[in-house]
Amino acid sequence: MPRSILACAAALLLTAVAAPARAAEAAFKAAYASAEAANAEAGKLRNQWTTAVAALAAAKKAAEAGDFDKATSEARKSEQLSRAAIFQADEQKTNWKLMEIR
């Protein structure tokens, strides 16, 4: 087999493998940025959840190990938890009075 054909095949193979990996990393970066922003917003409301913070840390750890699928999943989980924490803080701004002994 001519060398040029072999080289073309190798290049195609590399592209096929690298493209999804780059896409997974990009998806992680986007998910992590959103999760970080949500966590920071919950922090401003003084209502971060330990589970959101733990999921954010797990996302970073998985990304450092090259497991971007797991990292993205953890980042998305963290964002969902932080969004719930933000909802809770907003809802409790007035509703805490419902529990007061009168």
Next chain:
Amino acid sequence: MTGLAMAAALIAAPSFAAPAADAPDPAADLKAFQKYFRDKFPKVKFEDFVNGPYSMDEGLYRQWKEKEEFPPYEFALDLGKELMAKPFGNGKTLADCFPNKGVGIRQDYPYFDTEQGKVVTLELAVNQCREANGEPPYSYVKDEMAAVTAYMAFTSRGKPFDVKIPDDPRALAAYENGKRYFYTRRGQLNFSCATCHVQSPGERIRAEVLAPALGILNAMPIYRSEWSGMGTTSRRFTSCNSQVRGVPLKPQDEDYRDLEYYLSYVSNGLPISGPGARP
């Protein structure tokens, strides 16, 4: 659980009564607060509320009485007494910073300091004293801080909480902020302080019997078997927040000091019983 499902659960959370638009009235709050617990536990003697879970459970009460023969906080009392009298580098002592050398004054803390414009807890006063005399502050959660506050509580046993709210709008705002913190749900478990200590005292969470909020700070600091050591009010607040999966604030954060102000005020009239021992 998804964010949406969790949000739905938050909306569906149970509530007590409809809120009213009203001006802060600490005296009315105190009356209603104490009546709530008296009505809920008619067999518990008023002064027994300071004994936390032991006032709620006969078996625990008997165990505690036996434990009190050789109390686990005893070593902290000796250390606390020693630290109160130990000279700083400048020759002064911790005792010099307090009225009556710190003996029999626990019931007056926290107080609203009109000069500083904030609530001063006993723990904060201890570290303010140390720092004013060129000494490093103690950790707010255990060890030396727990020891000196244990000693100060012990010398005040039997004296009723006498926390005052001066005629200062800032003091009233601090009181209201403490009340807000007490009743606000937080953490993934969506619990407020009141969820456990108003709605559910006497009930169990796993192996633990929940203490009533009334008198809960009268026993501080405490030796907790769970901690295998002493812990301060700061430690109690931060660990409660963590237990409901909320990131705790820093010890002696303004919200925590205001919370202590509120909770102490509504327990006015109940005797200091600290240091305590808890499972």
